[in-house]
Amino acid sequence: GAGVSQSPSNKVTEKGKDVELRCDPISGHTALYWYRQRLGQGLEFLIYFQGNSAPDKSGLPSDRFSAERTGESVSTLTIQRTQQEDSAVYLCASSSTSGSDTQYFGPGTRLTVL
Amino acid sequence: GESVGLHLPTLSVQEGDNSIINCAYSNSASDYFIWYKQESGKGPQFIIDIRSNMDKRQGQRVTVLLNKTVKHLSLQIAATQPGDSAVYFCAENGRGAGNKLTFGGGTRVLVKP
Numbered sequence: 285g286a287g288v289s290q291s292p293s294n295k296v297t298e299k300g301k302d303v304e305l306r307c308d309p310i311s312g313h314t315a316l317y318w319y320r321q322r323l324g325q326g327l328e329f330l331i332y333f334q335g336n337s338a339p340d341k342s343g344l345p346s347d348r349f350s351a352e353r354t355g356e357s358v359s360t361l362t363i364q365r366t367q368q369e370d371s372a373v374y375l376c377a378s379s380s381t382s383g384s385d386t387q388y389f390g391p392g393t394r395l396t397v398l
Numbered sequence: 399g400e401s402v403g404l405h406l407p408t409l410s411v412q413e414g415d416n417s418i419i420n421c422a423y424s425n426s427a428s429d430y431f432i433w434y435k436q437e438s439g440k441g442p443q444f445i446i447d448i449r450s451n452m453d454k455r456q457g458q459r460v461t462v463l464l465n466k467t468v469k470h471l472s473l474q475i476a477a478t479q480p481g482d483s484a485v486y487f488c489a490e491n492g493r494g495a496g497n498k499l500t501f502g503g504g505t506r507v508l509v510k511p
Contacts, residue, residue: 288441317498326487327442329498343498375441386432387499389441 286310288390290376296396297366305361305393309378316359317377317387318351327375333359366397408506417475419505421488424469428490432499433462433473437484445473445486475507483509 289308297303309316318330329343333353344350348366353359363370373394377387411417423431429450434442448455448462448471455462461474471488485506489499 319499326501326503327489327499329500332498340498377441386444386447388444389434391439391441 288376288378288388290374290390290393292393293391294394294396296398298398299368300365302362302364303366303395305363305374305395307359307361307376307378307390309357309359309376310388312356313378313380313388314356315379315385315387316353317379318359318361319375319377320345321373321375321392323372330361330374363395366395368397371395371397407503408508410508410510411478412510413480414477417473417478417482417507419473419475419486419488419507421471421473421502422469423471423488423490425490425500426469428469430491431462431464431471432489432491433460434487434489434501435482435484436487436504442487478507478509480509480511483507 288310291306295303307316314335316333319327320330321327331344331351332340335356348364351359351361361374373392375389375392377389379385379387409417409419432447433445435445436442446455446457446460446462448464450466453464459476463472473486475482485504487501487504489501491499
């Protein structure tokens with residue numbers, strides 16, 4: 285079956301512009317996660333959605349970052365007034381339920397802020 | 399704060415030999431551990447997981463060992479192949495950590511022909 289998909293695969297933007305990144309989770313997966321991966325580093329948790337519960341936003345680095353999810357489907361991560369330090373790969377993952385269930389990752393969106 | 403880390407940043411291994419990748423964790427409440435493989439330009443790919451009520455779990459050519467006494471996790475790859483060249487991450491999803499994974503910094507495995 286189809287895995288997690290993300291778009292665009294690459295995004296180059298100018299400092300100060302807003303960007304939207306999209307994630308399509310595996311069908312039927314109720315949990316969705318966003319992570320950030322800087323070059324040569326591990327993954328940093330950003331935000332987590334589970335069904336209709338309030339999202340866990342504890343990893344968002346600033347109020348320039350926000351994310352939405354429509355039901356149990358698509359999610360968008362928005363970064364406003366991008367800064368050069370926002371340059372990274374943004375990874376989305378989904379799992380069938382919350383808690384200790386395997387998270388399956390998409391290929392990521394590579395964001396470059398000039 | 400609690401963290402998951404790795405001992406070796408880079409591991410070079412001869413094709414056909416066994417590889418061992420190590421990971422230390424500090425959250426004694428961690429109850430679920432995962433190994434991911436990440437190839438260049440791709441998202442992390444699930445390899446194997448283990449829960450804290452187990453010491454060992456085997457998959458195809460891979461074995462994960464968990465030592466809760468010293469809070470240590472390892473991934474063993476048997477008969478390493480060129481396709482095993484990648485960065486390997488351990489991650490944990492402990493009790494009280496919510497549902498987010500805490501990742502280690504990664505170990506790069508380079509397989510020499």
